Amino acid sequence: MERVDLTIIGGGPVGLFASFYAGMRGMSVRIIDSLPELGGQLLALYPEKYVYDMPGFPKVLAKDLAAGLAEQGTQFAPQVVLDETAMGLEEEGEGYTVIGASGERYPTRTLIVSAGAGAFSPTRLGLPNEADFEGKGLYYSVRSKAEFAGKKLAIVGGGDSAFDWALNLHPVAREIVIVHRRDQFRAHEETIRAVKQLGVELKLWKTVVELHGNGNLLGTTLEDTQSKERERFDCDAVIVNIGFKSSLGPIKEWGLTMEKNQIVVDPLYRTNRPGVFAVGDVCTHDGKLKLIATGVGEAVTAVCVAKTLIDPAAKLFPGHSSEML
Numbered sequence: 436m437e438r439v440d441l442t443i444i445g446g447g448p449v450g451l452f453a454s455f456y457a458g459m460r461g462m463s464v465r466i467i468d469s470l471p472e473l474g475g476q477l478l479a480l481y482p483e484k485y486v487y488d489m490p491g492f493p494k495v496l497a498k499d500l501a502a503g504l505a506e507q508g509t510q511f512a513p514q515v516v517l518d519e520t521a522m523g524l525e526e527e528g529e530g531y532t533v534i535g536a537s538g539e540r541y542p543t544r545t546l547i548v549s550a551g552a553g554a555f556s557p558t559r560l561g562l563p564n565e566a567d568f569e570g571k572g573l574y575y576s577v578r579s580k581a582e583f584a585g586k587k588l589a590i591v592g593g594g595d596s597a598f599d600w601a602l603n604l605h606p607v608a609r610e611i612v613i614v615h616r617r618d619q620f621r622a623h624e625e626t627i628r629a630v631k632q633l634g635v636e637l638k639l640w641k642t643v644v645e646l647h648g649n650g651n652l653l654g655t656t657l658e659d660t661q662s663k664e665r666e667r668f669d670c671d672a673v674i675v676n677i678g679f680k681s682s683l684g685p686i687k688e689w690g691l692t693m694e695k696n697q698i699v700v701d702p703l704y705r706t707n708r709p710g711v712f713a714v715g716d717v718c719t720h721d722g723k724l725k726l727i728a729t730g731v732g733e734a735v736t737a738v739c740v741a742k743t744l745i746d747p748a749a750k751l752f753p754g755h756s757s758e759m760l
């Protein structure tokens with residue numbers, strides 16, 4: 436891996452804006468995120484909610500805001516490493532090396548930690564043999580629709596992700612059944628209506644209590660959450676969409692000064708380690724507000740300070756974008 440000027444840990448709204456701004460300042464950038472998609476909390480936690488406090492947008496759907504930020508944040512072609520959790524940080528040469536959960540090493544001159552509440556990972560079903568079937572019929576996200584072509588699918592969950600994937604996979608799958616533990620859904624009403632109109636079967640008041648197979652998943656046992664009656668349900672794949680958990684875990688071991696699970700920064704968003712900045716929800720300082728509008732401002736300052744570290748001749752204030760692009 437080549438050494439970049441700036442590595443950004445976390446491709447949420449704040450990290451994405453940091454990436455855009457660093458690109459505009461001519462820096463080489465790498466974004467690392469543990470999720471399979473850029474967007475952070477906007478996509479993982481509330482894609483169908485409206486956000487009302489973005490400058491210039493009286494209201495905007497979180498997933499649309501995420502898409503705009505991802506487009507802007509990748510405008511200068513940063514290296515984007517998804518499905519990778521930053522585990523370790525070593526001082527090395529003219530900066531640091533970030534060590535990923537995959538074992539890959541990512542050399543960098545400076546670092547911005549915009550890790551929010553920590554690395555997101557999907558909530559699992561909690562069954563003893565679950566790990567045996569991961570990637571072999573049991574999935575927590577959809578990378579490629581083609582993988583599910585012609586298959587009978589059970590989609591577990593009652594939120595936006597479950598219903599969105601039912602809609603998206605309907606044209607390719609042989610059959611789709613939604614399995615949900617209640618009869619109420621958190622998904623957007625319009626999506627629920629569209630899924631019902633397609634004739635997707637809803638198995639309500641049911642949870643998956645067993646997974647069956649011989650190497651690959653062949654089926655499940657579903658239990659009625661009220662009567663506790665069990666039924667065997669055979670299918671080719673189970674896609675679990677029951678939320679995400681987040682954990683700052685490894686970042687807490689990086690020798691950064693922490694206060695209540697947040698990284699302490701000075702007014703220039705510098706941490707106690709030289710060349711390492713923290714912005715967005717993960718950082719704390721006097722007057723800290725956990726908002727996107729303030730987080731992206733923090734990102735701009737951190738990027739400009741990082742720029743002057745790498746190139747001492749560079750000005751802190753870059754000028755106006757309207758005169759730069």
Ligand SMILES: Cc1cc2nc3c(=O)[nH]c(=O)nc-3n(C[C@H](O)[C@H](O)[C@H](O)COP(=O)(O)OP(=O)(O)OC[C@H]3O[C@@H](n4cnc5c(N)ncnc54)[C@H](O)[C@@H]3O)c2cc1C
Nearest residue numbers: 445447448449468469475476521550551553554715716727
């Ligand atoms: C329901 C809800 C509604 C909200 N509504 C609003 C609103 O209306 N307006 C507003 O301004 N704010 C709102 N917020 C808050 C807003 O979403 C956050 O302030 C914002 O997402 C913070 O952005 P961030 O980039 O700092 O972190 P995040 O969005 O949390 O992104 C952090 C990213 O870092 C990744 N990551 C973390 N650790 C690692 C690691 N070790 N390795 C690799 N990747 C890692 C995570 O996977 C994640 O993608 C809302 C929040 C919630 C939950």
